[in-house]
Amino acid sequence: MDELRHECGVAAVYCFNPAIESSVRYGPGGPDQIHKLIPRMLLDLQNRGQLSAGMSSYNPARDQIIETYKEIGTVAEAFRMSHQKKYEAILNEHAGRAAIGHVRYATCGPATRSYAQPFERRHGCKWKWFAFSYNGNLANYEELKAEIESRHDHHLARDTDTEAIMHFLAHAIRGDNRRDLVDVFRELSKKFDGAYNIAYLDAMGEMIVLRDPLGMRPLCYAVDGGVFAAASESVALQNLGFQNIKSLPPGHLIRVRPGSWEVLPFASPAPTAHCFFEWIYFANVASTLDDQSVYLSRNRLGRELADQERKLDLVDLDPENTIVVPVPDTGKAAADAMAFALGLQSVEGLIRNRYVGRTFIESANRADKVKTKFTPLREVLAGKTVILVEDSIVRSTTLASLVRHVKEQGRAAEVHVRVACPPIVAPCFYGINMSTVQELFAPKHMRGAVPTLAEQTAMARALGADSLAYLPLDAVARCIGLPETQLCRACLTAHYPTPGGEKRYNLALVEAGDARVAHRGCSTPAVVGTQPAVVATATPADVPAAAGTGRPCRVS
Ligand SMILES: O=P(O)(O)OC[C@H]1O[C@H](OP(=O)(O)OP(=O)(O)O)[C@H](O)[C@@H]1O
Ligand SMILES: NC(=O)CC[C@H](N)C(=O)O
Numbered sequence: 001m002d003e004l005r006h007e008c009g010v011a012a013v014y015c016f017n018p019a020i021e022s023s024v025r026y027g028p029g030g031p032d033q034i035h036k037l038i039p040r041m042l043l044d045l046q047n048r049g050q051l052s053a054g055m056s057s058y059n060p061a062r063d064q065i066i067e068t069y070k071e072i073g074t075v076a077e078a079f080r081m082s083h084q085k086k087y088e089a090i091l092n093e094h095a096g097r098a099a100i101g102h103v104r105y106a107t108c109g110p111a112t113r114s115y116a117q118p119f120e121r122r123h124g125c126k127w128k129w130f131a132f133s134y135n136g137n138l139a140n141y142e143e144l145k146a147e148i149e150s151r152h153d154h155h156l157a158r159d160t161d162t163e164a165i166m167h168f169l170a171h172a173i174r175g176d177n178r179r180d181l182v183d184v185f186r187e188l189s190k191k192f193d194g195a196y197n198i199a200y201l202d203a204m205g206e207m208i209v210l211r212d213p214l215g216m217r218p219l220c221y222a223v224d225g226g227v228f229a230a231a232s233e234s235v236a237l238q239n240l241g242f243q244n245i246k247s248l249p250p251g252h253l254i255r256v257r258p259g260s261w262e263v264l265p266f267a268s269p270a271p272t273a274h275c276f277f278e279w280i281y282f283a284n285v286a287s288t289l290d291d292q293s294v295y296l297s298r299n300r301l302g303r304e305l306a307d308q309e310r311k312l313d314l315v316d317l318d319p320e321n322t323i324v325v326p327v328p329d330t331g332k333a334a335a336d337a338m339a340f341a342l343g344l345q346s347v348e349g350l351i352r353n354r355y356v357g358r359t360f361i362e363s364a365n366r367a368d369k370v371k372t373k374f375t376p377l378r379e380v381l382a383g384k385t386v387i388l389v390e391d392s393i394v395r396s397t398t399l400a401s402l403v404r405h406v407k408e409q410g411r412a413a414e415v416h417v418r419v420a421c422p423p424i425v426a427p428c429f430y431g432i433n434m435s436t437v438q439e440l441f442a443p444k445h446m447r448g449a450v451p452t453l454a455e456q457t458a459m460a461r462a463l464g465a466d467s468l469a470y471l472p473l474d475a476v477a478r479c480i481g482l483p484e485t486q487l488c489r490a491c492l493t494a495h496y497p498t499p500g501g502e503k504r505y506n507l508a509l510v511e512a513g514d515a516r517v518a519h520r521g522c523s524t525p526a527v528v529g530t531q532p533a534v535v536a537t538a539t540p541a542d543v544p545a546a547a548g549t550g551r552p553c554r555v556s
């Protein structure tokens with residue numbers, strides 16, 4: 001496996017009270033056309049998934065009270081946006097005064113249409129007929145699947161955690177008495193281990209927007225007059241004109257029904273574990289998540305890189321000789337801030353092809369896509385000492401290709417890689433598609449939490465770079481502006497915030513044939529501690545191919 005993908009995005013909108021005027025414009029069709037906002041919101045969330053896009057709407061005047069549309073591809077492709085008539089036809093067929101949407105990148109299950117979301121469960125009883133969009137990954141999916149399959153005559157039609165969630169929901173609302181959905185989700189929160197943000201809509205017109213108890217993935221909401229909206233990221237709400245955008249507290253849900261909305265707790269309080277990687281790489285740079293701006297976090301990471309660079313005193317910082325070059329797009333905010341703090345120019349030495357998306361969330365041929373995505377600008381790079389700033393190294397697919405390009409095509413004199421993130425040493429089981437140790441770059445070179453000089457040298461050499469420096473672990477919380485105790489940093493520390501994550505990590509170590517598995521039975525795990533700044537110098541060498549195969553819930 002060579003590709004790395006990131007999070008899905010969820011969106012929801014509801015005109016719950018047309019009598020209260022709203023400054024949010026939903027067009028001439030009135031409140032029953034508010035579903036038209038969903039594709040627009042999904043475009044703002046495209047950074048979270050490119051595999052498929054979809055929408056379910058609620059319309060009690062329609063035979064199909066809940067109607068779902070979903071297709072493979074980007075939002076523009078799935079909704080046929082370049083074909084005005086087809087786009088309008090899709091929207092007309094799915095009109096409604098409440099709707100949920102989804103952009104997917106697969107963490108569990110194949111990239112086919114039937115795995116696209118929302119998932120819909122049809123039923124003759126209106127409160128048993130529902131659709132939902134889901135962002136996250138359940139670390140205990142295998143156990144949940146076994147539990148479902150152990151029930152008499154039960155069967156999972158799709159091998160994915162989304163299907164398991166659908167089964168548990170359907171099972172929880174069985175019988176003749178309509179249950180309170182807050183109780184249903186409270187019950188399910190005791191079963192689910194991992195990240196699960198859900199936008200749920202049933203044929204009674206009840207909507208639930210929910211954030212898991214650890215708050216791993218972001219979820220924002222806003223209300224303006226009689227209109228409610230929620231989305232994985234604030235940017236999708238801001239661009240609709242909402243002013244007062246809030247993050248939903250972990251373990252809370254919002255219930256929206258005709259005429260009202262309310263925020264309610266549904267799960268026992270748990271230590272928060274926001275995924276730090278949202279600020280480092282995943283989220284749209286224009287978003288603010290849990291009160292912390294993504295752009296400003298990346299800017300602070302860049303300033304930390306600058307402080308570190310001065311201390312390292314390894315690179316000639318004369319602006320006549322040295323330039324800072326971001327790896328576009330995500331590396332740009334950190335690179336600009338680093339360059340400014342060092343009195344250097346941040347220059348577009350790598351021109352990005354805008355028509356190649358985020359390779360990290362691509363499903364196939366990622367290495368080829370990286371090649372076509374960037375063009376080194378020889379006019380800028382030739383003869384220069386280049387500080388190449390990258391937001392993160394996961395499998396090294398990007399840098400393995402880029403460093404060589406910058407040297408060979410760009411004719412840079414030296415390339416020094418600086419990473420606005422600590423080394424990623426452990427897999428993620430909470431929605432980032434890096435579930436094996438073998439596929440990661442850093443563990444191939446590191447034996448403990450902090451790389452030795454020899455290991456760092458090997459890393460730089462593997463990339464063909466003259467030197468390599470990561471940020472230390474403690475920079476992460478400082479730059480995001482949240483306490484360490486509120487962040488998940490498991491892929492940096494190998495300490496997982498849930499039992500399911502711990503269990504999966506032990507299995508991943510066994511799969512990797514890693515000796516650390518023995519230590520994890522004891523109280524002192526091998527991969528722990530605070531990492532100091534990591535720096536290495538090396539001579540260029542051939543770049544090894546990215547490795548890694550297999551994952552417990554296969555994505556193809
Ligand atoms: O070490 P790797 O396995 O290559 O993963 C890390 C790279 O992947 C991402 O780029 P991507 O092309 O997805 O996104 P971007 O253009 O938005 O930065 C990220 O910004 C890094 O460049
Ligand atoms: N990235 C996600 O949130 C993925 C959701 C779900 N696990 C899927 O694979 O479809």
Ligand code: SF4
Pocket residue numbers: 216274275276277278427428429430431432488489490491492
């Ligand atoms: S393991 Fe890493 S990528 Fe996964 S949720 Fe935790 S911090 Fe985020």
